[in-house]
Amino acid sequence: MRIVDCHIHISKIRKDPLGEVLGLMDRYGIEKGVVFPGNEPKPDNRWMAKLIAPYRERFLPFAWLNPLQPDSVDELDELVKNKGFTGVKFHPLFHGFYPNRDNIRPIAERAAEYDIPILVHSGHPHYATPWQVGEMAALFPEVTVIMDHMGLQVGWVDDAITLAKRHSNIILGTTAMPFHEKIRLAVDTIGMERVVYGSDAPTIHPLPEIDRVKVAGLTSDEEEMVFGVNLLRILKAR
Numbered sequence: 001m002r003i004v005d006c007h008i009h010i011s012k013i014r015k016d017p018l019g020e021v022l023g024l025m026d027r028y029g030i031e032k033g034v035v036f037p038g039n040e041p042k043p044d045n046r047w048m049a050k051l052i053a054p055y056r057e058r059f060l061p062f063a064w065l066n067p068l069q070p071d072s073v074d075e076l077d078e079l080v081k082n083k084g085f086t087g088v089k090f091h092p093l094f095h096g097f098y099p100n101r102d103n104i105r106p107i108a109e110r111a112a113e114y115d116i117p118i119l120v121h122s123g124h125p126h127y128a129t130p131w132q133v134g135e136m137a138a139l140f141p142e143v144t145v146i147m148d149h150m151g152l153q154v155g156w157v158d159d160a161i162t163l164a165k166r167h168s169n170i171i172l173g174t175t176a177m178p179f180h181e182k183i184r185l186a187v188d189t190i191g192m193e194r195v196v197y198g199s200d201a202p203t204i205h206p207l208p209e210i211d212r213v214k215v216a217g218l219t220s221d222e223e224e225m226v227f228g229v230n231l232l233r234i235l236k237a238r
Helices: 017-027 045-055 072-083 102-114 130-139 156-166 180-190 206-214 220-234
Strands: 003-010 030-037 059-064 087-090 118-121 145-148 170-173
Touching: 003 017, 003 045, 003 145, 003 220, 017 030, 017 045, 030 045, 030 220, 045 059, 045 072, 059 072, 072 102, 087 102, 102 118, 102 130, 130 145, 130 156, 130 170, 145 156, 156 170, 156 180, 170 180, 180 206, 180 220, 206 220
Parallel strands: 003 030, 030 059, 059 087, 087 118, 118 145, 145 170
Antiparallel strands: none
16 A cells, blocks of 8 residues: 655754655655745745755645745745655644635646645644635635644634535645544545545654545445545656
8 A cells, every 4th residue: 555645744853854854754664745944934945955955755845934024935836846746735833824815826826827735734723724725725615625623623623524525625634633533534525536645754754644544444445545645646746
């Protein structure tokens, strides 16, 4: 079974950011991973692109963008056209913006042009509740929105699943979401094609995140879809 992780950080603050991530991936059978930089006011996507260049068969880079930065669309253009980036990452809480307002429109519209997804952190007020991510999906129905962490918190995970049922362009990412039974509920509610596995490595260890999917009561076909097939399809990767 192929495992493709939708949430890995390549962070400048780690002693050996690339070696640490590759070691975890090799140890736990993670074939490929969506990667973005660490938590920085202006994430250094160009630094990451240079670092991962010799290992591009293992990595699917996303541009972590802050829509409040005036050069964000130009940066996305450069990264997609010249560096082969395959998606966008938003962290509304960290950068202090609302994902359901017009300030994200230039990036969202460009993502739609490139036919690449936007992965959005969910699970924290006041900027990253499931309802705000759901409204973002409604505003930009042509964009695939990966609601990562599936709402994260007690009660909010159920709402994230409900919102995904309402908006067909929402994909639910299991990253660091602690309730294994909710993975089963998500698959039953929106279909096995719209749930993807993630870990938040290396700060969160991938093994318990993998095990949480494995104990969710999925069939072998459903596990295969969640662990890798879905994300490869969304990103048009092999």
